[in-house]
Amino acid sequence: MRTPLRVATAGTLALVTALAGGTAARATPPGPGVTAKLIAQKTVGGTDYTVREITVPPGQATGWHYHDGVVYGYVKQGTLTHYHSDCAVDGVYTQGTVVREPGGPSDIHLGRNLGDTPLVLEVLYVLPHGSPFSEDVPNPGCPFQ
Template sequence: MRIAFRTALSGAVVAATVLAGGTAHATPPGPGVTGKVIYQTTIGDTDYTLREVTVPPGQATGWHYHDGPVYGYVKQGTLSHYHADCAVDGVYPKGTTVREPGGPSDVHLGRNLGGTTLVLEVLYILPHGAPFSEDVPNPGCPFQ
């Protein structure tokens, strides 16, 4: 557990997006996208949670943001990370880290465009009781 926690602290993953107006619907994660809590603690008003997030080939996290900073480590596969302007803002292969600052101005989507299952170790630093992510509508990108 200590190694996994340290690994997650050394990097960062998937962050946030700007809410789209109108009658658009939130974009849930693709089939088979899962998250498993490895460790969780609360200090003061802050929850620290380490999760393993798995994204099958061809799937995505759904558009979302986080209520606090998130740090991720790519344990397996490659993460393609997009922001609300539809442009890829990073491609993270195995062994790399990603940081997301959090907040509704940091809407994003993580995609697995490869043929290998994407496995991320993700550290969430969130206000006590906040969800891991806030789902939002697709900001108008031609992909989910």
């Protein structure tokens, strides 16, 4: 049975899709071969503290995203090229350096491995309890993923 609300919702979605050029904006997932391994996890009060090892193969990226809390990354191997949503590089982090991401939807970013060796990051997430590690978002209009 079709209700007027269901028909109106479907019509609105079709109109928005058509106005957007025929395709809905999609989140950008991590590139092929990007992996994450859980190292440690602890909840204290309302905060989850999690350590993960993230590996990004040469030529791949993390996908556009943000975090609901602060994230610290230590570059264990390789080089991280870090971009903000204005498409500009906001940092290049080599082995032995630390990157801090403040979190929140105003901190949309992407990490890329432009080198020829795997990028390995040790990442500490400090997130509100139950939050996902990251929130995927569509490419903000940059000529790369």
